[in-house]
Amino acid sequence: MTRRKKSHQSHGSANRPRLWGKHAVAAALDNPERKVLKAWATRETAAFMQFPSDLPLVYAEGPDMGRLVPNDAPHQGVVIEVEPLEDIWLGDILSQADEKAILLVLDQVTDPHNVGAILRSAAAFGAIGIVTQDRHSPSESGVLAKAASGALERMPWARVVNLARALEEIAEAGFWRIGLAGEATTDLKDALGPQRVALVLGAEGPGMRSNTREHCDALARLPISGAVESLNVSNAAAVALYAASVA
Structure with a gap:
């Protein structure tokens, strides 16, 4: 795995990301694997958060809180600065898989909103983890954590150097x-069958790369109507996860 590059943003960095929003912050505080370095909160919000007694806490008003996050993000009165979670190895995820298991593999899905939403859906439908390529996936951030609504802390996420080798x-x-793949001739429900399934999704627009396709056992499509050309990748992931979970 590669080291995460440092960022010089005033709203946090890859080495010290800032998370915001009540669900994302509460989940981080509850995660024993997460090192929380500092917190900012309005007095109203702080009264409901379970901050450790030894955590540096700064009380701030709403407008001041807005300056701690990019573009006045919806912080809901609480921001924390954290260390990134420790790397998770794909082999560790696979070794803990039950007889029936769902794994999600993302091929160069880079938008943090999408990846955050996918983490949330993966947690909702009982996936054992997600896999991304380390150089072509977003780092931990407040945007991603807010979209994940706490799932960033609960869903195992393996970043790999070579996605084909991981497959x-x-x-x-x-x-x-x-x-x-939208052009596939087989519906997803007909491609499902084995109890252990890895769902592979590519980025919006280009989709999966050819080498990724070659490392799939089957290609399948979601049977959407002709009213829309395609689904957003996070919506497609949610539908596919549901289909796999009830198969």
Whole structure:
């Protein structure tokens, strides 16, 4: 894995990201694996948050809080500065998979809103984790954590150097790899079958890269109507996760 590059933004950095919003902050505080360095909160919000007694806490008014986050993000009166979570290895996720398991693989999905929403859906439908390529996925950030609504702290996320090699490792662990592609002729429900399934989604627009497609056991599509050309990748992930969870 590669080291995360430092950022010089005043709203936090890759090495010290700032998270905001009540759900994201509460989940971070509840996560024993998360190191929280500092907190800012309005007095009203602080009364409802379970801040550790030894955590540096600064009380601030709403307008001042807005300057701690980019573009007056919806901080809901609380911001924390944290250390990134420790790296999770794909092998550790695979070794803990039950007989029936769902894994999500993202091929160069870079938008933090989408990845955050996908983490939330993955947690909702019982996925065992998500896998991304380390150089082509967003780092931990307040935007991603807010979209994940706490799932960033609960959903195992493995960042790998080589996605094709990761898909080989996933297959060796007994997973049936299904790539979602709009031009596929098979509906997702017909491609499902094996109890262990890895759902592979590409970025909006270009979709999966050719090498990623070649490392899938099947290509499938979501049977959407002709009223829309395609779904947002986070919506597609949610639909695919639901289909796999009830199969």
